[in-house]
Amino acid sequence: MKRAIPIFVVLAGLLVAIAAANPFFLEPAGFLAFLKRVAPLAILAAGQYFVIVSGEFDLSVGSLVTVEVVVAARLIDGDEAMTWPVLALLVVIGLLVGLVNGLVTTRLRVPSFITTLGAMLILSGAVFLWTGGAPRGALSQGFRVFGREGVWAVAILAVVVVAAVLLMRADFGRTLVAAGDNEKAARLSGVRVDRVRVFAFMLSGLSAAVAGILLGGFAGVSAQVGQSLEFQAITAVVLGGVVLGGGRGHVVAAIAGAFTLEALFTLLNLHGISGALEYAVQGVIIIAAVAVGGLRLPALRLTPSKV
Amino acid sequence: MLRMTGIGKSFLGIRVLRGIDLSANAGEVHAVVGENGAGKSTLMKILAGVHQPDEGTVEIGGTTRSFAHPVEAQRAGVAIIYQEFNLLPERSVADNVFLGREPTRRGLVDRAAMEEATARLLDELDEHGFGPRDLVKDLSVAQQQVVEIVKALSVDARIVVMDEPTAALAEHEVELLYRLIRRLQGRGIAVLYISHRLREVFDLADRVTVLKDGAHVATVPAADVTTAELVKMMVGRELDAYFPPRADASAVGEVRLTLAQAGNAKLDGIDLELRAGEIVGVAGLQGSGRSSLAKAIFGAEPFTRGEMTPVRPASVREGVAAGIGLVTEDRKAEGLALNQPVRDNALLVARAIGHRSRTAVSDLLRRVQLSPPREETEVKYLSGGNQQKVVLAKWLTVAPKVLLFDEPTRGVDVGAKAAIHDLMREIAGAGTAILMISSELPELIGMSDRIVVLRDGRVAGHLPAGATEEAVMALAAADEAAA
Amino acid sequence: MTGRVVALVANPTRAVYAALIATLAIGWALVAFDGGTFTLNDLVGIQQRSAALGIVAIGQTLAILAGSLDLSVAYLISLVSLVAAETMAGQSSNILTAVVVALGVSALVGLVNGVVITKLKVHAFIATLGVALVIRGVLDHLYDGPAGRVPVEFQQLGYSRVGPVPVAAILWAAVAVGVWFLLRRTRFGNRVYAVGGDVEVARLSGVRTDRVVIAAHVLCSLCAGVAGLLLASRLGAGAPTVGTDGGYDLESIAAVVLGGTALAGGRGGVAGTVGGVLLLAVLDSVFNQLEVNSFFKDVVRGVVIVVAVAVYARRTGRRAS
């Protein structure tokens, strides 16, 4: 947790700066709006955290979010009665994609970077193959409630945060981190390394399902809904001081990383650094944050699990 | 030749070395001894340019040098065999030997010259088991150590540092190394020699420098001290008895594990019985199958033939569930999650199998004499001996019925070694069956209630407690003797 | 039978060429079945099509072999195409200056990537992603559409042929052979493998690992720069989205691992990458012939990449265990 302190300081600084530039931010409605906006990324960051801390990557979450929304729209097709069955199906899809990612990575020993890169291509290809190139159908009002009404989004976020913390404190979380830190030692201590990793991927898939439900609810169906979310989620986790390669970092810090990223976007916009230069500023800040956080530590290898 | 004066070094604000003086003359073997974490390797890494000292100076051949990078030390004539293996498994022997110093012809790497030079050096070492083009990953551990040595020799060095070069070697290979060191000596090369095996120190060294807690204790001619004196300097106290008393016959209880004609790819026809309360030693040469035996019993590389009762675990989990534990020979690579706190490491096995009793971690750490018993310290900051104690604690949380120790004191200093020996005896006394593998014969003989000798993956014979080193070696090397 | 198959895939480079030949054969059969033909023209098309990706992937191979990777190549390609086209401004007399400036910019970006990774100790994934964002910001800020103009002479690079062979393909081959030679025959090549195999071992053996990683990144970016020049000559102008539209970042990485180079570094080489790129290009060409929906194509591509790497992993896995 000590490693995580800088991110909270930075986050606090950003929030103060936002409040100074836009007092509306301090009103309950303003802050709620901010939370609602952060929720999907924060949830994705929590899911991505499990995968990263176990020593892997999940690049498929962006495509998976798109798949979730497009599938929901086509299956619900405006019919309220379909809301709950489809919500259940989305969760199943998320878990299933995570399961496959996890099995391919652990059983077939494909580096997760490649597994999930493949999954990213396959998922977005398959869903648009199914719908003929663009989303079809419509979401029901019942479905959209979760993303549209701030209270719901914030409540779901709160549940995710609590669940993530509890999971990390449980045997699962500890053995997951140990597996990310030293796979061999964990295995020789009786840890079912493959199983905990598969479970981590499933949690990431689940987080993509939940994020998809929130994003689809927030703004309706669109083909771009998940675009580049995987990079944002990984960036958020890394900003939170979690080390790529596994074994180090705290889930709350990863979620704080998502808040920081979103706060950074908000602040840049408030100061009119929108559009063009926003990306440049973002790039520099990400590098700087990781550089400052990592300088004291030895350089780490790129590929997490070297078997 | 070499003079290091007033060397000081801190890591993350923790003082690891202070005011160390060390010198070595041409043709001298200078041993450096000390407990785990005394700073021996750190001092050598400073000499090799891996670390930069915070204070002090390094003089070589009369000129003061400061190395910013290992390559600069190499150029100044310092060659080093590191404590940890330092080879690229995917590259050939020649590539490894000349890494960073590849000979070139017209700007291009001259592979032929490289291979020729490597072959010559291998010849010099009487090593004919492999050639310059073989990939390192295909070599045995001992062969890899030879590559390390060749690598150090290939540098036209004036100073050769050997940091525990024998840790992975069997007795007869150690003999070869001795010959080699004498030859280096003859060429006027200064050799700095680090080992925890004091016998080697007395065999080889002209002078001995003792370090303790990062400070210089003494530098004395080897001929002027006794083992006991040296140990006292290292640990700061006298060690009364080297080994705890053996179990008496009445303490040996029920049969915990039986092997009958058990075998797998590396083992064959193993018969063995382990009983509660006793320590069974396993002897054998490098590659004789000792580790394989432990891993097979544990379920990591399961038996495929024969009987093992009461259960024959097919996986690590089954082994752990059946009450078997393994203290692996390489604790950093296979035993510990180094970035996690002591507490999480100690609880790892319990958590992995969903074992309930975990209240007693602090008691346990006290029991294994972790000092200081700080549960929140990340394991990577502990000394080797303390790390080994954490590994022990990890298994003790689940109270195993059978505990397998593979080189439990490798690279552990004398003080910690004694503590671990006491603990093993205590654990056995509490009713656990113990199997102990060790390459150090005095230790093996001193600790074991009986000894099993392996040769080529088979049981070569059984010996009672108190067998002589000669008896053990006779069984272990019988084939070679016959051949 | 299975023994021979195993032997065939035991070496990833051989495996990828086997797959390439199989794909060509199956593709030819499918196309024939579909009523079309696979002509010399299509083969030329394949070379033409693979040139830009091929050059980027060669550079990416260097970065990956050194244990790193480069996610900034796509934006760099766009940037280089614009810098080159604007410097040329339609004048053939400016070609040399433009090429020098474009490659200078590339080298600079590679230098920044390398320095951030080695000196600031930022994970390559984050470092090059960050640099990509910075380039993207600069692109968005300075350009809002295609700009500059490439003189007709320079367009020869993208369009003309020597016999049936496109100049672009020759350029690609030259880059591949050059880098192959560098890796095989020079000290630098040896060190790239060493650093990728194990940085600590390389460093302790006296290799200046930082320099090796930085040089690998500079070369990787230079390759991206060459691809940018090639694309500028094809398009007749610079375009701010040409790199990202082509997906050169992730696709080049995919091609490299498809060619059997280990993502972890230290294992693999240029020959495999060339095979990987050709395999992707042949797939593309066959799909084009069959007029397969592009979404289906993505699915197949994803499956091919994962399956290929799974096959390689089986082989290395068996050895290790």
Added chain:
Amino acid sequence: SDLPPTGASAQPSAAPATSAAASEAASAGTGEQSDFFVQADYDAQLAMRTQTAEGPGDKPWEQAIAPQMVDTAKYKKDGPYHLCFSNAAVNNPWRQVGWTTMQEEVALHKEIKEFTALDAEGKDDKQISDIAELQSKGCDALIISPNTTATLTPAVSGACPEVPVIVFDRGVETDCPVTFIKPIGGYAFGADGAEFLIEKVPAGGKILALRILPGVDVLETRWSAAKVAFDKSQLQVIGVEFTDGDAAKTKSIVSDYIARHGKIDGVWMDAGATAVAAIEAFEDAGVPVPAFVGEDQQDFLQKWKDGNLTAVAPTYPTYQWRTPIIAALKILKGEEVPKMWNLPQPKITQENLGTYLQPNMPLLHYALCGCESMPGFPGKWGGK
């Protein structure tokens, strides 16, 4: 509208940004006119809006405004024909509807024995290769929908001598194609929306302009024309924001503006795909939806009708995907075609909303597909 090519999903981080303030340039007014503005084209397009098109009245895709016919006798040949098509991409609903429509058009003509289409997946380089590849396929005519204007010019120029070329949607910088088919254009589109707001919103009203992204010619012209209109009006443009065509980002931006400015009197958009998300931002904030500019996408029209909005929908009709096939056949039969085939570009207003809003079509369908009477309708377009 025809969204510009957005990169592969692999692009690092297009952040769902939030923006509570207009960019500096925007808050000062509508800013400078962009480099893309060409006065002559602007004048011509605005004039075309009132000209009557020639051709069958019930088939706008066969009509042409002020056509300058060219002779095509030299291309005349006997059927059956092999038509080829190099498509920029099928990566958004507009192109998807258009592509479906084109395939159905092909099915209508028995004299087309073969239709070869290659999808460039939004990649300029691939489209250049595709065009080269198609030239070797024995096509009788080559239809091209360019991915970008400037960069495909060399490839198109290369194809012209080999085969009759028909370009539609985006243009190229050469007049070598036999015909170039397009609706009136972006200036007319932009002006239609802006003029509507100027008419409906009282003087001094606050207008928010939402654009997809800068640098795409078809989109730049829309904003240029709107800017000319707004600059001359009494309306106050409080912000010009880029949405990346992302519904979530659009909604966030609009929510922020509502929070900051309280009341917004009109929203102008250069493309309607995210119009509904923008409308929802007003609904969610509990304020009335102001005058809106959208497009002929089904979800917007539905929302417009259900919510009884004050709205207008300029169009960039997808029926233009029928025309190239028709043109190709005319050319191969030696019939004259317009050199510049300007298709009519209707706008949907309160009065004609009912005639365009089809029941049971997918949300992302474009109403001006001109496909209602085709045999596959509505199933092929995803309708019921």
